[in-house]
Amino acid sequence: MNVAIVGATGYGGIQAVNLLKSNKNYKISYLGGNKSSGTKWSDNFPFINLESDNLIEKISIDRIADKANVALLCLPNGISSTLTRGLLEKGVKVIDLSADYRYKSLDQWKNIYSNEAKKYKRDDDDLCKEAVYGLPEINFNDISKARLIASPGCYPTSALIPLNPFLSQGIIDNEGIVIDSKSGTSGGGREPNQKSLFSECGDGLSAYGLINHRHTSEIEQIASFISGNDIELLFTPHLIPMTRGMHSTIYGRLRDPGLTSSDCRIILENYYRNYSHIRVLPVDIYPSTKWVKNTNEIHLSVKVDTRNGRVIILSVIDNLIKGQTGQAIQNLNLISGLPINNGLEMINHYP
Amino acid sequence: MNVAIVGATGYGGIQAVNLLKSNKNYKISYLGGNKSSGTKWSDNFPFINLESDNLIEKISIDRIADKANVALLCLPNGISSTLTRGLLEKGVKVIDLSADYRYKSLDQWKNIYSNEAKKYKRDDDDLCKEAVYGLPEINFNDISKARLIASPGCYPTSALIPLNPFLSQGIIDNEGIVIDSKSGTSGGGREPNQKSLFSECGDGLSAYGLINHRHTSEIEQIASFISGNDIELLFTPHLIPMTRGMHSTIYGRLRDPGLTSSDCRIILENYYRNYSHIRVLPVDIYPSTKWVKNTNEIHLSVKVDTRNGRVIILSVIDNLIKGQTGQAIQNLNLISGLPINNGLEMINHYP
Amino acid sequence: MNVAIVGATGYGGIQAVNLLKSNKNYKISYLGGNKSSGTKWSDNFPFINLESDNLIEKISIDRIADKANVALLCLPNGISSTLTRGLLEKGVKVIDLSADYRYKSLDQWKNIYSNEAKKYKRDDDDLCKEAVYGLPEINFNDISKARLIASPGCYPTSALIPLNPFLSQGIIDNEGIVIDSKSGTSGGGREPNQKSLFSECGDGLSAYGLINHRHTSEIEQIASFISGNDIELLFTPHLIPMTRGMHSTIYGRLRDPGLTSSDCRIILENYYRNYSHIRVLPVDIYPSTKWVKNTNEIHLSVKVDTRNGRVIILSVIDNLIKGQTGQAIQNLNLISGLPINNGLEMINHYP
Amino acid sequence: MNVAIVGATGYGGIQAVNLLKSNKNYKISYLGGNKSSGTKWSDNFPFINLESDNLIEKISIDRIADKANVALLCLPNGISSTLTRGLLEKGVKVIDLSADYRYKSLDQWKNIYSNEAKKYKRDDDDLCKEAVYGLPEINFNDISKARLIASPGCYPTSALIPLNPFLSQGIIDNEGIVIDSKSGTSGGGREPNQKSLFSECGDGLSAYGLINHRHTSEIEQIASFISGNDIELLFTPHLIPMTRGMHSTIYGRLRDPGLTSSDCRIILENYYRNYSHIRVLPVDIYPSTKWVKNTNEIHLSVKVDTRNGRVIILSVIDNLIKGQTGQAIQNLNLISGLPINNGLEMINHYP
Structure with missing residues (x-):
């Protein structure tokens, strides 16, 4: 399973890299960013090893579709809506960590995320209705079959x-x-x-x-x-x-x-x-x-x-884990037919 | 007004020293402690100047009564009850920062502070009834006339x-x-x-x-x-x-x-x-x-x-101030006939 | 003594307001800022009272000269150099908290603050030579007589x-x-x-x-x-x-x-x-x-x-105090003929 | 390899449990403590799973020797010296995390750890001389052959x-x-x-x-x-x-x-x-x-x-890891003939 991490240098992206990089079921095949595009991972994080020290690319639907089966979108609110339909049409499943697809109604999103709604003109109420709210404790089965998951806040x-x-x-x-x-x-x-x-x-x-x-x-x-x-x-x-x-x-x-x-x-x-x-x-x-x-x-x-x-x-x-990226990876596991907690057994180093 | 600070090296005592030491209406005339008795203030706090570098004395009702008109008791729960009647009988007003006199009924105190009740045998239900709960926003007038004040938690x-x-x-x-x-x-x-x-x-x-x-x-x-x-x-x-x-x-x-x-x-x-x-x-x-x-x-x-x-x-x-010692000093001001916020205008050094 | 605080909403400015507002020897007669200009002090800091809730003005040499005898410049490096000669010519003494006048040679400043030197074209080597380094423990007498003080880092x-x-x-x-x-x-x-x-x-x-x-x-x-x-x-x-x-x-x-x-x-x-x-x-x-x-x-x-x-x-x-604004106020005291620590006796509220 | 963790509920002991519990090369076969003896691990740490929820035992040389091949001593200074000779004589290798065996001369230890020297009468200069200072970057080969290792501060x-x-x-x-x-x-x-x-x-x-x-x-x-x-x-x-x-x-x-x-x-x-x-x-x-x-x-x-x-x-x-328990486990790996970093590949979850 080739995974694209889009928005790689924010906290969501960093967690995604850390949680996936030594998981044998997944390959990080694409790192995308805007401000950081053109730099290497190790330029940004000299302390986090990545086997193939990927270049962070400018975010592009085509490039993601070339390289990955699934995209984890770790982006500020609004941006995912500019990528999702394109990715789905090219057969890339989308796990979105923003709020863009968390509401069943686009109007409600526009009402609540009014600033973002001014900036990003959306017309994808159908995708809002299709998206599955990615809380496995509630939507386990629907998640398993989804191609678009709205990972919860x-x-x-x-x-x-x-x-x-x-x-x-x-x-x-x-x-x-x-x-x-x-x-x-x-x-x-x-x-x-x-x-x-x-x-x-x-x-x-x-x-x-x-x-x-x-x-x-x-x-x-x-x-x-x-x-x-x-x-x-x-x-x-x-x-x-x-x-x-x-x-x-x-x-x-x-x-x-x-x-x-x-x-x-x-x-x-x-x-x-x-x-x-x-x-x-x-x-x-x-x-x-x-x-x-x-x-x-x-x-x-x-x-x-x-x-x-x-x-x-x-x-x-x-x-940042169960509240964000860890949960997204539970969703990723479910759509991949893997056990929900595959690769998520981490040590808590108290204190 | 001569003030005894009893329990001088805990956080309540430190605040009391800091808030009273440059207030012209009060003189810190006695510092009491148990573990710290026999040491000087400056041995404990080389960074907090005290005009006359008082010795911290072993806690004694007689010594407090000799030296002070009012006692601020900044002590763990239970100990105040061993001092209060003695102090009041010698004419020393008491502002107690512990929970000992916060309940109108001694039985309720014994019920809630059961561990302390085992250690300190109390028989002063009359004082529990007499004590005024020292929240000036509620009991302004009663505080002004009180000789025993239970400063709130x-x-x-x-x-x-x-x-x-x-x-x-x-x-x-x-x-x-x-x-x-x-x-x-x-x-x-x-x-x-x-x-x-x-x-x-x-x-x-x-x-x-x-x-x-x-x-x-x-x-x-x-x-x-x-x-x-x-x-x-x-x-x-x-x-x-x-x-x-x-x-x-x-x-x-x-x-x-x-x-x-x-x-x-x-x-x-x-x-x-x-x-x-x-x-x-x-x-x-x-x-x-x-x-x-x-x-x-x-x-x-x-x-x-x-x-x-x-x-x-x-x-x-x-x-530690409005939640503890500052409020005790508001009570002290009231029983001294001074404006409630006398000496309590402090700067908040943001950030 | 009327004091202008220029750069009022940064940490230097906030400390200056806090330390001067209840000092009877000084009057805060002007607050200046760029991003915050047009707002009132209380819009920015609802928790810090200022007797006359000043408007924060756009920074202007004329306005400062109209309103103040001394200016405390609490500004990012480089900006002071655009104000200082104008202020001095209008008889306003300047205490600069930035690095602009800390070096005896403008060339050295340009060498070390090279980014700022690109942005602010300076031609005031004479003022660099005139400025007194405001560390009272070293330059007590020179500070007392100065009209331009470079407050230390x-x-x-x-x-x-x-x-x-x-x-x-x-x-x-x-x-x-x-x-x-x-x-x-x-x-x-x-x-x-x-x-x-x-x-x-x-x-x-x-x-x-x-x-x-x-x-x-x-x-x-x-x-x-x-x-x-x-x-x-x-x-x-x-x-x-x-x-x-x-x-x-x-x-x-x-x-x-x-x-x-x-x-x-x-x-x-x-x-x-x-x-x-x-x-x-x-x-x-x-x-x-x-x-x-x-x-x-x-x-x-x-x-x-x-x-x-x-x-x-x-x-x-x-x-922020002895390392910045408190020291600037020691300098202000010296040029005002006041005791060095006038108005600077603050309580340390341990812990 | 059966490992005894002695002093299990301090920070050294907690790290040892966390780092060893899912390592297939080692089995945690004994947990020892003094104040905590008689309690179960899960009573102390309900949030750290341990496969067999061990009882924490009173520290005993015989019990350790019955249960383990190696003992990690995570104890306050001085106590290890009361256990080490006994353990070695019964064939248990010792990795001591305290300072007891870090000096080649017992006299030097007594001089520097004078308070502990008063409390614990030691007569094991021979063991001080035998012990290998457990910094693998310096003593790699000696550690591999040692039966007593003084893990560094x-x-x-x-x-x-x-x-x-x-x-x-x-x-x-x-x-x-x-x-x-x-x-x-x-x-x-x-x-x-x-x-x-x-x-x-x-x-x-x-x-x-x-x-x-x-x-x-x-x-x-x-x-x-x-x-x-x-x-x-x-x-x-x-x-x-x-x-x-x-x-x-x-x-x-x-x-x-x-x-x-x-x-x-x-x-x-x-x-x-x-x-x-x-x-x-x-x-x-x-x-x-x-x-x-x-x-x-x-x-x-x-x-x-x-x-x-x-x-x-x-x-x-x-x-707590390279500075303490992780390093002790590097030593444990070396005396066990395993790669130095076996089981020590942990994720740094930035930030």
């Missing part, structure tokens, strides 16, 4: 995996769900910007995007799909002074207030018993983001306030 | 100041309140412990004390007092890789779903218009903990989800 | 203050001096750039600019001036994952190998006995950058290897 | 590998060498101590152990052995606010001042051409500790001041 991943068993089985109320999420700085990408400077975000903490963060709508769309009802929820992201890691603290109300923490733990564990990358922790053990750093795992913990049937679910992921 | 301070205008005026529901708080590591104190090692908590994030954290009961007690109803809420603390700072993200439901963010902002601003240390930010401006670092300020911001009348209130404080 | 400040007593008195060899310096990220400024992103420089450490860093020549010029001999030395800067602070570890060889650590400590202490902002620590006490954070102090410590007469001198400063 | 590793080619070939002067090293906090171990608290060492930097740090003597002993001359040098360690990583900046004087940076680079590259874990970077590329985090690599860079023939060599390692 990091926040939605960290929220939807813990919510899924509770929402899909009607164990918690659809109303009043609160998702309070904390992300490391690498979620902001590798393009220079003032708010991601060490001096600005180091040794401090702030919330952003209250109510209106773009991922609110992405979470609500999928949560509604899961539960079969329209779900409105509160999602608040926070920027934490750490490079990698994401922690979501999710609050809901049990429909049966008699459920205990132990009951809820069993619900989670049963639901995900076939997923080796999901670890449900013992009651009263709360995970650190450090526990999953540099891995594709998600750790979950759940606790009930027995006075009133409220439930708190915690999740931790590495935002 | 950092988490309760960061949660109760934003909640107070909404709860006391019945603007939000009493049910379903969620307080998701994030604290810097200095809240864990200066005693060595594994979980506060840089290697353990650096570059990562975790929640702790779900449902059962001691401050849940402290917040609920005061929130119930404010609202006039029994309040049960969800409070989740998180440990953040930064030294100072606390951020609380508070979720509630408006009784009048027609209120806008701007309306809620005005509610906050009106309520606290006389408190120069409380800053209510413009709508859509969200504070960083860096904005209040090294100051006694609290910054608030509020945002409404107009689809459903949910409200999010943000607060940031410096956990 | 942060690295040179941290290296020259400790070296000065040893070089000027011939106590150490002129050859073989090594300066190994470590800086926080704020030294890189507030303009977005990839290497200063939290994700790039957090939780890691690297050296840069070996042999050829621009401050090598600045240090060598002043060290040569002090010692009366041409000095070549090794200077290596390192970028440390902390926002503020600078630590220099300086290695030299004693001419009299019989000198002890205590002797060297006395040399430092005697030399600087009149400078209250310089603290010479006891032998075997080594400072943390945290000890001087948010202050204008410099702490020094010295240790001798008695086997071979090698000496190590340590210095710590806050790179 | 992290600082000596980071200094000796870059110095070795220059000292052993007489390229730099033996006099005046300066080693300025910067370490992450995990070097301080997992035992709680005040100076390693996040609040104490976060967002700041300090030097420690000037002249007298224990590793000075360790470096000098080996450097003298390499060069054939008694070497005295200056070594200064600094504590950096990051968890993992070590950076050494080494200053020396070339005997042939005509050598260029490129010449010196070739010297390094030639010398280590057979070691795949050593990467010599292009001239003017300076490594970050992030480049080697979670790997067993060491990256080197070298730069000459052509004005005067001074040379600066940089090295970066992960202090």
Whole structure:
């Protein structure tokens, strides 16, 4: 399987190279970039060996189609939409890590990604409808058969995996769900910007995007799909002074207030018993983001306030792996007919 | 006014020395410690000048009473209860920074601080009832007349100041309140412990004390007092890789779903218009903990989800100042008949 | 004294506002900026009060001359040279925080700041010769009489203050001096750039600019001036994952190998006995950058290897205060006939 | 090969488990600890899977000898000396990660580790003489044949590998060498101590152990052995606010001042051409500790001041891997007749 990594020098691209370069099932056959085109991989990353020290090429549909069967698009929002139809028509499967195909309706995308919509004129509502949302815990079978996968955002991943068993089985109320999420700085990408400077975000903490963060709508769309009802929820992201890691603290109300923490733990564990990358922790053990750093795992913990049937679910992921590229590679494995976690067994070097 | 700082070499004590040493209204007349007794201040802190380089004395009620009119007790939970009655009987006013007198009922304290209750045999329910909870935004007048003040915990301070205008005026529901708080590591104190090692908590994030954290009961007690109803809420603390700072993200439901963010902002601003240390930010401006670092300020911001009348209130404080010693000094000012913020105008050296 | 702060929204400008705004000897009468011109101070920094919420104006020599007696130029290298002659001719004294006037020879500046020299055509060698290097510990009297002051770089400040007593008195060899310096990220400024992103420089450490860093020549010029001999030395800067602070570890060889650590400590202490902002620590006490954070102090410590007469001198400063704006304000005090540390007594809020 | 990990829950032990658990050449057959004895691995580390969830046993020579062919001793200084003779007599090879056998003379150890010498009465000068210093870049063949290996300290590793080619070939002067090293906090171990608290060492930097740090003597002993001359040098360690990583900046004087940076680079590259874990970077590329985090690599860079023939060599390692356990496993590989880097090919997940 020849894989093109498009957008190779951003954090998504770097992870993709690192995770694929020693995987025998895949060959990195193309590296694409814009600003970095014409340079060699080793010029950019003298510390990351790549067997054949590829040149990073200017992004071109034809070149990608010549060289690869699948393209991982690790690009800023909007750009994927300029490449995808061309790639699909030439028989290249597309796993898109941006938000371009995460909504079933192009209009909704245009509404939410309005700045990008001004810049990139899109006319591919058919592809929005065709694309499969690449969260394997929800769409395992559809992913396996897809030619266009919209890999989820990091926040939605960290929220939807813990919510899924509770929402899909009607164990918690659809109303009043609160998702309070904390992300490391690498979620902001590798393009220079003032708010991601060490001096600005180091040794401090702030919330952003209250109510209106773009991922609110992405979470609500999928949560509604899961539960079969329209779900409105509160999602608040926070920027934490750490490079990698994401922690979501999710609050809901049990429909049966008699459920205990132990009951809820069993619900989670049963639901995900076939997923080796999901670890449900013992009651009263709360995970650190450090526990999953540099891995594709998600750790979950759940606790009930027995006075009133409220439930708190915690999740931790590495935002660049299970929250981004690791998940894309799970999708790649599925469309390649390989086990979902093929090549994703990484060591967590604590501390 | 002669002030005794008891527990001088912990973070509470250090802040107290720093905040009082150049204040002309107060004289630091006594420094007490246990492990550090017999050493000089400058042996411990060669970088913090103290005019008369005091000896740190073994903690003694008689010595404190000889030297001071007021004692700031910056001690681990339980120890204050061994000193307070003696000090009060000798005419020394007490501002206690521990949890010993924060509950109106000694039994409740014994229930929640059960480990300390085993170690320190207490029989001072009368003092628990007498003590005034030292949150000036709620108990301004009572504090001014008190001889025993229980200075609040950092988490309760960061949660109760934003909640107070909404709860006391019945603007939000009493049910379903969620307080998701994030604290810097200095809240864990200066005693060595594994979980506060840089290697353990650096570059990562975790929640702790779900449902059962001691401050849940402290917040609920005061929130119930404010609202006039029994309040049960969800409070989740998180440990953040930064030294100072606390951020609380508070979720509630408006009784009048027609209120806008701007309306809620005005509610906050009106309520606290006389408190120069409380800053209510413009709508859509969200504070960083860096904005209040090294100051006694609290910054608030509020945002409404107009689809459903949910409200999010943000607060940031410096956990060691407004969350601890700065607030104790506000209490000290009040019992001394001085303006509440006397000597507390500090510069925030951004970044 | 009316002071113009030019370049108000960078880190230098922010410090200048913070340090001057409550100083009764000075009035901030003008704020200038380019990208931020037309906005108000509070639009940029809602968390820093300024009595009269000044508009930030487009930078203009005439406007500065109308409003101020002194200008603090907190600008990127090269721009000051376009303003200085105009300001001086209109009677405005200039304290320049950039490198534009730090060299006695314009040719040397053009050689070292070659990129800036291409962009800004300079013809002011006379001003280079006139400008006084604003390190008060060396040029106290000349500064007091100057109308143009070149405020030193942060690295040179941290290296020259400790070296000065040893070089000027011939106590150490002129050859073989090594300066190994470590800086926080704020030294890189507030303009977005990839290497200063939290994700790039957090939780890691690297050296840069070996042999050829621009401050090598600045240090060598002043060290040569002090010692009366041409000095070549090794200077290596390192970028440390902390926002503020600078630590220099300086290695030299004693001419009299019989000198002890205590002797060297006395040399430092005697030399600087009149400078209250310089603290010479006891032998075997080594400072943390945290000890001087948010202050204008410099702490020094010295240790001798008695086997071979090698000496190590340590210095710590806050790179944005004594390393930048605090020192500029010391210069401002001197040209205003005020005590050097007027308005610079700040609290270090440990930890 | 059955391996005992003794001191399993410290940072050395955790790395050993992580690095060996999926290596088919070794079986972790025994975990030993003192405070943690009687608990299971998963009680301590619920996030690190171990195939057979071993019980951590009380440390016992007999038990180790029953279960293992080799023991990795990851223990505080002094304790290994109470186990080693017993283990060797029962045929267990010993790789000791402490300093107990790093000196050829027991008296020197007693002199330098005087506190430990008071606590542990040692009489094993013969073993000190027998032990091989486990730096494979110097003692490859001796290690392969040894039954007792003293694995080097992290600082000596980071200094000796870059110095070795220059000292052993007489390229730099033996006099005046300066080693300025910067370490992450995990070097301080997992035992709680005040100076390693996040609040104490976060967002700041300090030097420690000037002249007298224990590793000075360790470096000098080996450097003298390499060069054939008694070497005295200056070594200064600094504590950096990051968890993992070590950076050494080494200053020396070339005997042939005509050598260029490129010449010196070739010297390094030639010398280590057979070691795949050593990467010599292009001239003017300076490594970050992030480049080697979670790997067993060491990256080197070298730069000459052509004005005067001074040379600066940089090295970066992960202090817990090449600086500790990874190196111990290189030793384990050598005594097992396996390739030195067997099982040590780890991914660096940048950033």
